[in-house]
Amino acid sequence: MASDPKRLADLRAELARRGWDGFVVPRNDEHQGEYVPPRAERLAWLTGFTGSAGAAAIIGDKAAVFVDGRYTLQVRNEVDCDLFTPRHISDEPLSDWIAAELPKGGRFAFDPWLYSENQAKALKKAVVGAGGALVAAEDNPLDAVWADQPAPPTAPILPHDLAYAGEASQEKRAALAADLCRRDLKAAVLSLPDSIAWLLNVRGGDVACTPLPLSFAVLHDDGRVGWFVAPEKLSADLTAHLGNGVACQPPADFLAALDGLAGQRVLLDPASAPAILFQRLEAAGAEVVRGSDPCQLPKATKNAVELAGARAAHRRDGGALTRFLAWLDREARRRAADGGLSEMAAAATLADFRREDPLFRDFSFETIAGSGPHGAIVHYRVTPDSDRKLQDGELFLCDSGGQYLDGTTDVTRTVAIGTPTAEMCKHFTLVLKGHIALARARFPEGTSGSQLDILARHALWQEGLDYDHGTGHGVGSYLSVHEGPQRISKLPNSVALQPGMIVSNEPGYYLTGAYGIRIENLVTVIESPGPGDGSRRMLAFETLTLAPIDRRLIEKDRLTAEEIAWLDAYHARVRATHADALDKDTAAWLEAATAPL
């Protein structure tokens, strides 16, 4: 895909018609999700950039596209840099660009459906700081010039069975309603589709890789929910599943329904809810109380049924991945003579193995299958154009996951094709040391992921190395593969890790133009009885992911006795879990792949 100059010209003409000097086009849709429906792919339509985060901005005859460190290479391949100047979203932020380009008194517009209140405030600060005025567009000018913009998605919505959800929607709603009452709140407006899917125990298919229906909802302090969702997505079965407490209404009625909250105290999350909802509620005379989406924390803290589902899903998913790794080892060697296996062929086989599972519903994100230098492109996606062969002496990084009815998986393995160099083994071992340090951590209740982050980086730092991405993200239960509020990251985050949270453990190292290394397992937070002075409750991680880590890439001498013991015990668990379900050849391969170091 490349930038189409006509689209930019049409948008400029529309801005001029409206008397606006500037406009910003974010990747976000109304729901701030990672995946957006085709209708909301405004950034890609305008610029050609297909990454999962970013924005474009236009001021007069200038235009720029802002992307983060994951996409600095990709943006130059996808976007016509004569039309859009690529900029690093944090080193060269939009605010600086607005300050430089916006004329004094200039009118800079944005779509208040696509910006959370916090984002809108930051934008306003930038625009006003540049001496301009921020304009909230009543309708999106890009939509006005996008003639063949797709319609909103209408995938059918299905009940999410209690056998997987573990708690009835009615109970969840009653608990949240009681909390609203305690806080003297009459209602909470929900704009995050995964919050709504969790609350109502429903799943859908409006976007790729995440089984959620796009919708808005209002939760009242008596547990009733007004659900603003397209009627085409509903069925009689679903209506029965929802029960009397949920009133389905067309999305077009949503804003007007907010006016009915006049005079009431209403909870809204400034970090995720569209700015327009705040404006509308306040204009209607509601008292907006700003606070976190009330579903986020209970959703992140999985119940016993969800955890049992996660363990089962990971056993099956790890089995598929183990079969794939064994197959890859054989095939890469066999095809070395005729130029090697391709990235696409490898990813396709892994997909086939996952699809065999009857509970499999989708991939949890587009598989990253990067050989050699592609491995160093942190969010590389293989396409027919980019596809390359796995060659001897290279590393192959494969980051993939599945959506199963009982759980969501996300796993990265990096394997040697042929014989690795000493430098590859050194770097792999440093990443592994970080992975093990985090996996083994024991920490007091109240500890946040930010506090733990350094455990995954410390070994790399001692060698002057690091990686430019987070160490761990929350993971949903047959929901988003990236969910909050917890996070393991360099960035400050004060959400305490709590038993039942699922989070990834994924340190890496990337040598641009050469190779990428990442070792990712999902873990869940558990109680950690054991030594102590009785004054604190201690927590730890249980690793969920069960697939071998490439022993050929490990420099054993760099590992401590405790690190070796962890890896050997992990591999013994992997072997014991999968051995019986595998064919003889694969079982033999696994035996060797999981032998003690």
Next chain:
Amino acid sequence: MASDPKRLADLRAELARRGWDGFVVPRNDEHQGEYVPPRAERLAWLTGFTGSAGAAAIIGDKAAVFVDGRYTLQVRNEVDCDLFTPRHISDEPLSDWIAAELPKGGRFAFDPWLYSENQAKALKKAVVGAGGALVAAEDNPLDAVWADQPAPPTAPILPHDLAYAGEASQEKRAALAADLCRRDLKAAVLSLPDSIAWLLNVRGGDVACTPLPLSFAVLHDDGRVGWFVAPEKLSADLTAHLGNGVACQPPADFLAALDGLAGQRVLLDPASAPAILFQRLEAAGAEVVRGSDPCQLPKATKNAVELAGARAAHRRDGGALTRFLAWLDREARRRAADGGLSEMAAAATLADFRREDPLFRDFSFETIAGSGPHGAIVHYRVTPDSDRKLQDGELFLCDSGGQYLDGTTDVTRTVAIGTPTAEMCKHFTLVLKGHIALARARFPEGTSGSQLDILARHALWQEGLDYDHGTGHGVGSYLSVHEGPQRISKLPNSVALQPGMIVSNEPGYYLTGAYGIRIENLVTVIESPGPGDGSRRMLAFETLTLAPIDRRLIEKDRLTAEEIAWLDAYHARVRATHADALDKDTAAWLEAATAPL
């Protein structure tokens, strides 16, 4: 000191006279400093509580005193709990108490000189959330009933010589003024006395342990400063030192001078500047721009002259402490027969040794000399009433520091009196492992102290233990022993550690009723050349403090080879630094105390 019921009654009567339902008395003065002059000891006067942080609040016939974890024991010794209910300032915060006690429509007052804007906002949220109204007092009602309230201090102000400051005030002012111009600001209002002392290269003596004059200042974008300081503190010498760019004016003229900034963009720090300054500037028609005090970061990042001074001060201070530790070892043994050495006697001898130094000016804080269970009281101060003997089989924790013309020191050593128990040695060794892990850390530019904090706790956590205080605070250059903006702490803090910053490294462990352990050195951030892939600038710490760490408390088997190597190298440095300056007996003691493990 105990609570005087008459004072509380007088204050209640004054509140009633003014028609106020509640009032809050913080420990802070106008300058948010750790040490306040006698005039500002309102919290101690009212309640008897003498800790360095906290607040009291009165609503109707209820009163409470709010203190942090350091002071939960002390507050019960000092305060009459029938008059003031002691509450934990974060677990049972003032906001909860206001919500419970303030009648709907109640008027709750505060002194806007004693609250930063951020603090005032939080207070307003609590009061309004409780259905009340927050009133900014025009004058402090406690001052109105404190008949013999001391006058403001008037200690003479002295020039801080360029040989210690390393950069002329004129250059500092020019650099900050250029920065104001770049940010389109006309002036910055300074309320932190250590910022002003740094900027003007002056030192004073208005409060204990910190050589600073209390004052306010306005820095203009041409480098001129309006300094609002009591004329009694000035001398002809000082005026000459200040030069033409600094206009001294009486403090009484300060608020009126702010009115002169009408129509201008003025920088003010909402985290430290009194709320009244914001009100006054905005009422006068100035445009207040909220941002960090512009002196904080350059002050924290010591220049080469200041670092040379810090190293020299630490050599001498470490020499005094080494002599003390040798003396303590002999005396504690010698006096064991007649009941032991007392905490006060020990602290007095250490003080004498420090005072011998010609550059010594003061202690940097009140020495903590806690034997046995006193060591577990994190901010214990010995008094004639609390004094106890150092007894065989106990630990003695001594945290102390000096103010020297060339630098500020802060060091804690924990030593065994007689034979320690195995449990003491285990705990000491875990604390030492944390201390060494932080001392040895190598980290990329951009890393904050929050990210490193866990290094100091990790070994304790694995045994289910922790400590309830920060790991490291910034330290000034012949200025405050606690300064920002950097910090090593569990709490989120996004200030990157930069070369030249000085920070403490002080993990600990406390067993209530038994003993306390803390090992504290000051360190400075330095460049760390060495291994890397060339993509990042790496930093590390240089330890400044030079005094032996008690080898008798170390379980060698718990240390790794790298940890032993660090300690042996540190001890070799201590020995090499001090050996020549010591008498024969002390040198022999040091030889043994610093022998390789």
